[in-house]
Amino acid sequence: MIITKKRDFKELRENIKNYKSFFLIGCSECATLCGTGGEPELKAMKETLEAEGKIVTGGIVAKTGCQVLGTKTELKKNKDEVDKAECILTMSCGAGAQAAVEIFEDKPVFSANDSMFLGNMTRYRMFDERCSLCGNCILDKTGGICPVTACPKGILNGPCGGCKDGHCEVSPDIKCAWVRIYERMKKLDKLQEFCDVTLEAKDWSASQKPRALTAREEKKK
Ligand code: SF4
Ligand code: SF4
Structure with missing residues (x-):
């Protein structure tokens, strides 16, 4: 699995300072296991962004965020929420972020995570390369x-x-x-x-x- 960690929020805040509204995309696979892109993390990110005065128009935990066609299909049901967002915030690995770049040609995509390495989970949320x-x-x-x-x-x-x-x-x-x-x-x-x-x-x-x-x-x- 791809091991990710959350980016420093100060850096992310700087990246997104000129944008108001966001659609969040997590991943039910590696990022969920890493605690960087599952339901609880999307909820926490929504609260953090809203506390910063931003708007979260919606979000999904994609089945496999790096799967371009599958994620594109999953997002169809969120079309209105996606349309209302100025940009996309991915909460997966760099491959998931770039799947979003491919899907959303006309929206900026920001990654909330750093991708670290291919790893084994040895204990709950403990990873080795x-x-x-x-x-x-x-x-x-x-x-x-x-x-x-x-x-x-x-x-x-x-x-x-x-x-x-x-x-x-x-x-x-x-x-x-x-x-x-x-x-x-x-x-x-x-x-x-x-x-x-x-x-x-x-x-x-x-x-x-x-x-x-x-x-x-x-x-x-
Ligand atoms: S030699 Fe090591 S780095 Fe190369 S494929 Fe095998 S396990 Fe991976
Ligand atoms: S002691 Fe030398 S050979 Fe052994 S793991 Fe370290 S660097 Fe590699």
């Missing part, structure tokens, strides 16, 4: 733990010389990614594989931006 979306996965060779992400240096054949008592020299509060990989592979009885495999330098062309993918299969004629 475990994948950097490199486009060329090597988990099959590292016991399922990603050194590209879990090692602050992204070292592919570690640990580095700074590893101390199993902890990372860059972030001593975390365990060294390569110690974790070693321990995991030992547990899986794959230490020989750990010793035999030397990972080659990654082909970063797979993560060159902007990326696009067509995942649908063409119908056979």
Whole structure:
């Protein structure tokens, strides 16, 4: 999921100072789980904006805010409320904000959130980054733990010389990614594989931006 946090309201206030009326768009998926774009957050944002003398004409928690066509369809029932708003305030990730930009060609769109990373929810509203979306996965060779992400240096054949008592020299509060990989592979009885495999330098062309993918299969004629 995409991990978001609320932007500093002072910054947002500066962004929107010249506008009076807003339509809010949250997202029922990641932003709801992050507490940045579900029903309670939309309600709180409405109250905050109204306390600032602004008007909230309406709002929806979109099923999947980054899904352009789906969100556009959902918004049809809110046409009047949307028409009355000078601008759109998205409470989702940056992809959701840009879905709104695509949908509303003639209205300014502001994002109420900062998008942080692709993350795992480990406990209620606690998130860890475990994948950097490199486009060329090597988990099959590292016991399922990603050194590209879990090692602050992204070292592919570690640990580095700074590893101390199993902890990372860059972030001593975390365990060294390569110690974790070693321990995991030992547990899986794959230490020989750990010793035999030397990972080659990654082909970063797979993560060159902007990326696009067509995942649908063409119908056979
Ligand atoms: S190797 Fe790449 S795709 Fe696989 S988990 Fe790590 S960053 Fe993600
Ligand atoms: S100590 Fe381990 S996790 Fe930290 S930078 Fe070195 S190899 Fe990476």
